Amino acid sequence: MTLPRVRFAPSPTGYLHIGGARTALFNWLFARRARAEGKGAFVLRIEDTDRERSTEASVQAILDGMRWMGLDWDEGPEVQMDGRKIGGGPHAPYFQTQRLSTYDRYSEKLIAEGKAYRCNCTKSELDILREQAQREKRGFKYPGICREKKLSKDTSGAIVRFRMPDEGATTFNDLVKGAITTQHKELQDEVILRNDGVPLYNFGAVVDDVEMGITLVARGDDHVVNTPRQILMYQALGFPVPTFAHLPMILGADKQRLSKRHGAVSVLQYRDDGYLPGALVNYLVRLGWSHGDQEIFTLEELVEKFDWDHVGATAGVFNPEKLLWLNQQWIKKTPLNELAAQVKPLMIARHSHKITPDLDLNRLALVLAPMVERAKTLLEMADGAVTFFERGVTFDEAAAKKHLTAEAKTILESARALIDARFAEGGHALEAAFRDAAAAQGLGLGKLAQPVRVAVTGTTVSPPLFDTIVLLGREESLARIDAALARIGTGA
RNA sequence: GGCCCCAUCGUCUAGUGGCCUAGGACGGAGGCCUCUCACGCCUCAAACAUGGGUUCGAAUCCCGUUGGGGUCACCA
Numbered sequence: 001m002t003l004p005r006v007r008f009a010p011s012p013t014g015y016l017h018i019g020g021a022r023t024a025l026f027n028w029l030f031a032r033r034a035r036a037e038g039k040g041a042f043v044l045r046i047e048d049t050d051r052e053r054s055t056e057a058s059v060q061a062i063l064d065g066m067r068w069m070g071l072d073w074d075e076g077p078e079v080q081m082d083g084r085k086i087g088g089g090p091h092a093p094y095f096q097t098q099r100l101s102t103y104d105r106y107s108e109k110l111i112a113e114g115k116a117y118r119c120n121c122t123k124s125e126l127d128i129l130r131e132q133a134q135r136e137k138r139g140f141k142y143p144g145i146c147r148e149k150k151l152s153k154d155t156s157g158a159i160v161r162f163r164m165p166d167e168g169a170t171t172f173n174d175l176v177k178g179a180i181t182t183q184h185k186e187l188q189d190e191v192i193l194r195n196d197g198v199p200l201y202n203f204g205a206v207v208d209d210v211e212m213g214i215t216l217v218a219r220g221d222d223h224v225v226n227t228p229r230q231i232l233m234y235q236a237l238g239f240p241v242p243t244f245a246h247l248p249m250i251l252g253a254d255k256q257r258l259s260k261r262h263g264a265v266s267v268l269q270y271r272d273d274g275y276l277p278g279a280l281v282n283y284l285v286r287l288g289w290s291h292g293d294q295e296i297f298t299l300e301e302l303v304e305k306f307d308w309d310h311v312g313a314t315a316g317v318f319n320p321e322k323l324l325w326l327n328q329q330w331i332k333k334t335p336l337n338e339l340a341a342q343v344k345p346l347m348i349a350r351h352s353h354k355i356t357p358d359l360d361l362n363r364l365a366l367v368l369a370p371m372v373e374r375a376k377t378l379l380e381m382a383d384g385a386v387t388f389f390e391r392g393v394t395f396d397e398a399a400a401k402k403h404l405t406a407e408a409k410t411i412l413e414s415a416r417a418l419i420d421a422r423f424a425e426g427g428h429a430l431e432a433a434f435r436d437a438a439a440a441q442g443l444g445l446g447k448l449a450q451p452v453r454v455a456v457t458g459t460t461v462s463p464p465l466f467d468t469i470v471l472l473g474r475e476e477s478l479a480r481i482d483a484a485l486a487r488i489g490t491g492a
Numbered sequence: 493g494g495c496c497c498c499a500u501c502g503u504c505u506a507g508u509g510g511c512c513u514a515g516g517a518c519g520g521a522g523g524c525c526u527c528u529c530a531c532g533c534c535u536c537a538a539a540c541a542u543g544g545g546u547u548c549g550a551a552u553c554c555c556g557u558u559g560g561g562g563u564c565a566c567c568a
Binding site: 009010011013047049050052053119123126130137138139140141159174177180181182183186188190191192193194195196198200201202204205220221222223224225226246248249251253255256257283286287288289290292293294295309310312313314315316317318319321322323324325326328332371372373374375376431434435438444445446447448449450452453454459460461462463464465466 | 493494495496497498499502503504505506508515516517518519526527528529530531532560561562563564565566567568
């Protein structure tokens with residue numbers, strides 16, 4: 001078996017969105033497994049041949065998105081990732097606009113062999129034909145006007161067209177969709193090289209996949225119609241045809257193709273919204289691939305278990321609720337120190353007036369511990385952790401009105417006394433003391449705990465009260481209860 | 493419209509001719525637990541688009557229909 005070499009070849013016309021990320025991921029997983037068995041490689045190539053729409057900012061956004069997801073590349077643009085350099089490689093450069101001489105070379109070869117030809121039909125001439133075809137309700141197909149003209153290289157405005165066969169058919173066996181056949185009469189002599197030497201998609205992709213030794217092309221479903229054309233080009237060029245795998249589209253809740261409105265947002269948006277990269281990866285891989293009934297996978301498991309046999313052929317709807325659930329599962333199994341490291345920048349970004357960069361990560365990890373069971377995103381954790389790093393408390397009005405009442409005064413006073421006397425004994429002792437106190441009054445613990453919770457956190461919802469008090473510290477807890485009592489006293 | 497692809501609970505899916513009175517997960521409903529909120533646990537509702545074949549037997553194979561998606565550029 002030959003060493004599998006795969007690639008992800010985005011065009012830098014926007015950020016890395018969910019669909020692109022999944023394509024990159026499937027390629028990466030396959031390469032990773034192959035690499036474990038032998039060598040193989042995952043190549044990142046930037047297809048920036050649409051000069052109108054390609055931007056440097058998009059290149060950066062895509063690279064950043066890949067790095068955040070943990071998808072490193074064996075060959076491609078050179079960048080720093082996790083403190084090490086990745087990218088580069090024997091087929092550099094990995095930007096198509098820097099490879100123009102290569103396309104020219106292959107194009108000349110095709111022309112010399114009569115498999116491609118120059119064409120100087122203008123766009124407006126063709127538009128007229130196209131409109132005419134439309135009026136007559138026929139499909140438009142370039143009629144091959146320049147096929148036999150043998151135009152020379154210096155013909156003004158000439159582009160290069162690939163000579164498609166008129167008869168016959170091409171069949172390929174797609175790894176996810178099975179056999180797909182296209183009649184050659186459906187194909188037209190398409191443009192492969194512009195006048196300025198910049199290739200069009202099908203040609204650029206084929207030439208580079210040949211040059212870079214790509215053995216398996218896995219990409220979005222929307223490319224299946226391109227595949228027979230590309231296969232014909234491989235054959236014309238005299239190179240072996242790679243294997244193809246077309247991944248089904250990802251749809252929005254309305255079953256329409258994902259757009260900016262639904263979830264085709266940048267993967268980096270998920271980072272900013274408090275998602276763990278592992279959770280996103282886990283979600284994306286399950287959208288289209290399965291391994292029996294298993295839902296949660298580590299990256300290592302995915303590398304080991306991923307296979308094309310279990311990639312489904314049907315388009316899938318992106319389900320934000322399930323992603324959220326997975327994120328929660330991932331939060332629960334991520335070590336506290338890692339969570340703290342990721343939550344801290346979110347706290348600083350959202351609460352800069354209260355949080356300073358010297359915030360202690362060890363203390364943050366302790367604060368986060370009881371929140372792990374109840375947060376669905378890192379953002380919730382960041383917001384919930386703030387109160388442990390500030391002096392004093394801001395009472396939520398509705399909570400205060402309901403729980404910081406005249407009747408609660410004695411409860412708060414006795415709670416204050418208990419905390420004052422027994423704080424040093426720890427959370428369990430405090431809880432036991434509160435329980436005894438409640439029982440002595442014939443009440444449930446909740447009757448005592450709720451006013452105290454509001455006093456100490458300002459809200460009715462928090463991690464377990466005694467954990468909270470311990471984390472807050474004795475002085476701060478007492479000060480907050482005093483503040484609550486003062487508020488009751490003034491009848492506010 | 494031409495060509496191509498797809499079709500199991502609301503959603504993601506298991507299923508590769510008998511193991512299917514169709515399994516799991518998210519979400520939903522109800523309950524248990526409980527200091528709030530969660531976590532966790534238990535229970536319930538919920539699907540093989542449709543019509544024909546093939547076969548002793550079909551969610552699984554074939555054909556038609558319907559529905560959905562993709563694509564028809566000097567975009568990728």
